[in-house]
Amino acid sequence: MxxxxxxxxxxxxxxxxxxxxxxxxxxxxxxxxxxLRINSARDDAAGLAISQRLTSQINGLNQAVRNANDGISLAQTAEGALQESGNILQRIRQLAIQSANDSNSAADRKALQAEVAQLTSELNRIANTTTFNGKKILDGSFQSQKFQVGADANQTIDVTISDARATALGNYSYDSTNNTAAQGLEVAAAAGATLAANNFKAQAISINGSLGQATISAATLVAGTTARTVATEVNNVTGSTGVTATARTTATISTLTAAGTYSFNLYGQNTTAVQISTTVTSTSDLTALRDAINAQSGLTGITAEGTGASLTLIQAEGFNIALENVIATGGATLNLTGGEGAAVTLGSAVGSDSSTVGGQVTFNSENAFTLSSSVAGAAGGLFGAAAAADAGVTGTLAAVGSVTIATQTGANSAIAVLDAAIQKLTAIRADLGAVQNRFGSTISNLETTSENLEAARSRVRDxxxxxxxxxxxxxxxxxxxxxxxxxxxxxxxxxxxxxxxx
Structure with missing residues (x-):
């Protein structure tokens, strides 16, 4: 070398x-x-790109966890306020029960109503002032609000909180007694009319409620259908509509033209004639007739109320009330009046007169609903002479904000409204509880996913x-x-x- x-x-x-x-x-x-294994792009260009994508996803998931926790906090805030609203409704109901008692004077009921007014105002105040981060959450404006619970766009949970004001809590209802006389399930128009002539024609009824829509066919609601059958069929589809129904038949016996012996066959839930016969000593005192009817209540399901010149007959299940072969001594007569106020005069020496009173159906729901019939009201449809075929009628809200317990009648009506309001408020709280649980599950999933992505990023970057x-x-x-x-x-x-x- x-x-x-x-x-x-x-x-x-x-x-x-x-x-x-x-x-x-x-x-x-x-x-x-x-x-870190990767401190600059030259250390591992592909690894850097992968770790950056993983970092973006991890940061997004961690923020989503915080978002979900915010959702839980909001739901807890709303639920806490609703708890006090529920206490207020319970107190108002207690006052209504107290007012319904006849031991109270008019002055007592006025004082009770004054407290109800104050409690109702507080119910509204709570709903109008409960906020979370400046947003009102109980006044009905918190609708379909989105909570971002994912690392990518549009990964959201929608939250709606129903209106909890006194003007929104109550019971939506529609009563077939809103019909004009002789329409729908009402009194037969003339003495001797049969049930089929009671003007209820075969028809399909459509119900559009908070849970969805359902139709009861005309093959089910045939001509002459009773209120009880209508209510039963409506309740059979409650799971699809959220609408329930009750049936009740009321009729009034009045205007007896003379004292004497009255006899007739009475039909309610029974299909075999039950004879009622009694002597009325005074046209202004029908106690004997009332007692004779009530003695057969076990067979007919019909009870009679009243002590003066008129009796109210009640069939609580919605079966028709029918009087057949009405016989009165000396040619005396009586009037049979249906729930609408249409009256038929019955009575003869030979017992040829008879008439039938149909019941009333009341539709109820916590939420708004509409009803329609395939038959116009004037032609025997369920919803009155004013309603054309397939024309809808709307349930009316009886709200807590409008209840009055200043009278016994008002107090009794208020109880039903308050029961519905309490049930609605309970449903809102249940929804909020479900939302909190959902957010909790979401957080657990996000944290697990974030943990696994952290491990993946560590293997690439650390x-x-x-x-x-x-x-x-x-x-x-x-x-x-x-x-x-x-x-x-x-x-x-x-x-x-x-x-x-x-």
């Missing part, structure tokens, strides 16, 4: 290896000091301290050795001087 001094190849080689070991040592030091420590030690040894060897390599040209001296 020639001896040269211009080019020291050994030194150059030692320098190159020393630089390489220095770079490896610097990389090891950087990774150990930062804890430094392996065992490997990097070994690399550091290796780099340090190579640095020391390289430095020593470079010193020796730099001294090699000195051998040429020995030749010059010789």
């Amino acid at each position: 020639p001896q040269v001094i211009t080019t020291n190849l050994a030194s150059l080689n030692a320098q190159r290896n020393l630089n390489a070991s220095q770079s490896s040592l610097s990389t090891a030091l950087q990774r150990l000091s930062s804890g 430094a392996d301290f065992a490997a990097e420590t070994a690399a550091l030690t290796r780099g340090q040894i190579l640095q020391q050795a390289g430095t020593a060897i470079l010193a020796q390599a730099n001294a090699l040209p000195n051998g040429v001087l020995a030749l010059l001296r010789s």
